[in-house]
Amino acid sequence: MSETYDVAVVGAGPAGLAAAVTAAEQGLRVVLVDAGRQPGGQFWRHPDESVPSTDESRGQHQWRRFTGLRDRLRALESRGSVTRIAGHQVWFLEPVAGAGAYALHLTPTVASEKTPGVPALVTAVRLVLCPGGYDRQLPIPGWDLPGVMAAGGVQALLKGHRSLAGKRAVVAGTGPFLFPVAAGLAEAGAKVVAVCEAGSPAGWARTPGGAVAVPSKALEAFEYAAVFARHRIPLRTRTVITRISGADRVESVRLGRLDSGGRLTGLARADLEVDLVATGWGFTPSMELVTALGAATRVDVDQSLVAVVDAWQRTDVDRVWVAGEATGVGGALLAVAEGELAGFAVGRDAGRPVPDGGTRRLQRVIRRGRAFARAMHRAHPIPAGWRDWLEPETTLCRCEEVTVGEVCAARDTLGATDARTVKLLARPGMGWCQGRVCGFAAAALAVPPGRDLTAADLAPMSRRTLAAPISLADLAGDDHG
Amino acid sequence: MTELDLTLDGRPISARPGQSVGAALTDAGVVAWRTTRRNGRPRGLFCGIGVCFDCLVTVDGVPNQRACLVTARDGMKLETGDE
Numbered sequence: 001m002s003e004t005y006d007v008a009v010v011g012a013g014p015a016g017l018a019a020a021v022t023a024a025e026q027g028l029r030v031v032l033v034d035a036g037r038q039p040g041g042q043f044w045r046h047p048d049e050s051v052p053s054t055d056e057s058r059g060q061h062q063w064r065r066f067t068g069l070r071d072r073l074r075a076l077e078s079r080g081s082v083t084r085i086a087g088h089q090v091w092f093l094e095p096v097a098g099a100g101a102y103a104l105h106l107t108p109t110v111a112s113e114k115t116p117g118v119p120a121l122v123t124a125v126r127l128v129l130c131p132g133g134y135d136r137q138l139p140i141p142g143w144d145l146p147g148v149m150a151a152g153g154v155q156a157l158l159k160g161h162r163s164l165a166g167k168r169a170v171v172a173g174t175g176p177f178l179f180p181v182a183a184g185l186a187e188a189g190a191k192v193v194a195v196c197e198a199g200s201p202a203g204w205a206r207t208p209g210g211a212v213a214v215p216s217k218a219l220e221a222f223e224y225a226a227v228f229a230r231h232r233i234p235l236r237t238r239t240v241i242t243r244i245s246g247a248d249r250v251e252s253v254r255l256g257r258l259d260s261g262g263r264l265t266g267l268a269r270a271d272l273e274v275d276l277v278a279t280g281w282g283f284t285p286s287m288e289l290v291t292a293l294g295a296a297t298r299v300d301v302d303q304s305l306v307a308v309v310d311a312w313q314r315t316d317v318d319r320v321w322v323a324g325e326a327t328g329v330g331g332a333l334l335a336v337a338e339g340e341l342a343g344f345a346v347g348r349d350a351g352r353p354v355p356d357g358g359t360r361r362l363q364r365v366i367r368r369g370r371a372f373a374r375a376m377h378r379a380h381p382i383p384a385g386w387r388d389w390l391e392p393e394t395t396l397c398r399c400e401e402v403t404v405g406e407v408c409a410a411r412d413t414l415g416a417t418d419a420r421t422v423k424l425l426a427r428p429g430m431g432w433c434q435g436r437v438c439g440f441a442a443a444a445l446a447v448p449p450g451r452d453l454t455a456a457d458l459a460p461m462s463r464r465t466l467a468a469p470i471s472l473a474d475l476a477g478d479d480h481g
Numbered sequence: 482m483t484e485l486d487l488t489l490d491g492r493p494i495s496a497r498p499g500q501s502v503g504a505a506l507t508d509a510g511v512v513a514w515r516t517t518r519r520n521g522r523p524r525g526l527f528c529g530i531g532v533c534f535d536c537l538v539t540v541d542g543v544p545n546q547r548a549c550l551v552t553a554r555d556g557m558k559l560e561t562g563d564e
């Protein structure tokens with residue numbers, strides 16, 4: 001077997017990049033594994049670097065932060081301090097008995113894009129997990145029609161491929177992320193007929209110090225306001241999509257109004273004609289690697305299951321740190337700060353002298369970022385009435401095509417009172433995506449109305465036997481590559 | 482930059498170098514290339530980042546590939562299906 005690294009970092013997004021370069025610059029041998037072919041994660045997704053381009057930074061924010069990290073990574077790679085394994089997913093993680101190390105089992109993200117020389121297994125003494133997350137979804141009648149996409153997916157097409165997912169778009173759901181998506185679409189030439197935000201701007205006013213505490217956020221908001229004005233994008237607050245219609249693709253949406261408590265109070269008289277619906281309700285952290293190791297989890301303010309970490313990003317599992325969205329959804333710059341701190345933390349664990357001032361500054365940035373994230377989540381909750389516009393025949397699980405009615409029947413007539421039982425009875429979350437898309441909604445539907453979600457409700461929907469789909473060859477012998 | 486030539490069920494589709502198959506199909510105005518097993522519903526891109534598996538497509542005879550992740554290559558043969 002090859003060498004055991006000092007640290008394995010999983011994920012090369014804002015958090016993982018910062019963790020990997022910081023750890024390596026302290027002299028640790030680092031292996032950095034990412035499912036994507038290029039570093040950057042979701043926030044800094046960009047076109048294929050092997051194709052010459054003059055506008056790599058188009059549509060990006062904080063791009064110099066990224067290129068700074070990428071330059072440091074490249075320098076460390078060429079010195080042999082970081083081994084970067086791109087285009088590979090960690091499908092299984094386990095402690096190596098008696099060796100004081102962890103084994104990471106790898107599989108190519110795309111079966112036909114194998115990189116020669118990449119081992120099927122790497123081992124490392126320490127783990128820094130930075131797996132990020134994905135858009136959180138709620139079912140809407142008609143949301144399985146082509147032309148309905150996750151807001152992040154629409155953004156990924158623009159940032160990574162310069163592709164425009166539609167010509168007449170509505171952007172809907174909740175959270176500040178709706179703004180860059182709408183702005184990106186408009187700048188790329190789409191007509192954005194409405195941005196529907198379920199929350200209301202008053203939400204921010206209730207949490208003093210939220211947005212203003214992070215100056216770069218205020219600046220970004222200012223930029224979006226300018227783009228919205230230039231393209232005449234209407235922002236409708238306390239507004240949701242209650243139905244998506246079309247024969248074999250999206251043709252129109254119906255909007256509904258919410259009261260201040262998030263309940264549906266009325267429907268718009270006319271439907272909006274669109275060919276693209278970009279929707280998302282914040283993000284769901286990827287928790288499969290964290291839960292596979294048995295690390296402690298908790299339910300965050302936004303009702304996401306997240307890892308419990310201490311002031312140094314350390315979990316309660318020996319030599320495992322977590323940074324970025326998996327410790328709580330909070331945006332890219334918070335992820336960078338957490339990654340950097342985790343990089344110092346592994347250095348400290350390995351006996352390297354760690355700059356006191358620098359780490360204290362990072363801890364302050366993180367505390368401020370967390371306070372901002374809490375204010376953001378409180379201002380953009382899942383509306384209390386999100387079940388109001390569902391119909392029994394609305395698809396809940398897109399993979400197995402399980403309907404809302406089937407899940408409610410498991411709860412009401414078969415007596416299931418928790419997500420695990422509902423999953424066994426009605427089988428939502430048992431298809432290809434293993435509950436990544438419907439897991440949150442299925443867990444929320446499974447609990448009796450009015451009861452808050454607990455970690456025990458969310459855990460069954462975020463635990464996965466395998467963190468990624470793999471071939472039988474991988475399962476059988478681990479000897480590809 | 483020269484375009485790449487692919488086919489979807491024999492129909493020509495072009496792609497820019499570095500684009501994913503899913504992005505190329507999107508640019509060609511194709512929004513669905515798979516039908517579901519239970520209800521025969523059309524599906525294409527949804528999450529755009531490899532999470533949802535809605536976008537499965539057969540690439541050069543290999544079924545169940547995520548179109549949003551596969552990089553377009555010249556001469557690639559894509560087939561719709563009912564995974």
Ligand SMILES: Cc1cc2nc3c(=O)[nH]c(=O)nc-3n(C[C@H](O)[C@H](O)[C@H](O)COP(=O)(O)OP(=O)(O)OC[C@H]3O[C@@H](n4cnc5c(N)ncnc54)[C@H](O)[C@@H]3O)c2cc1C
Nearest residue numbers: 011013014015035041042043089090132152324325331332
């Ligand atoms: C599709 C999408 C688009 C987004 N776009 C924006 C945007 O434009 N603006 C904005 O402000 N915020 C955006 N966000 C929010 C954004 O995710 C965060 O702000 C930021 O990227 C978080 O950084 P991170 O390092 O925690 O995670 P990420 O950036 O998500 O990086 C995590 C990385 O880990 C990899 N990974 C996960 N699991 C494994 C595994 N098992 N094996 C190998 N690799 C793995 C992933 O492929 C990914 O590259 C987006 C989110 C999504 C889901």
Ligand code: FES
Nearest residue numbers: 529531533534549
């Ligand atoms: S669009 Fe979700 S996996 Fe490809």
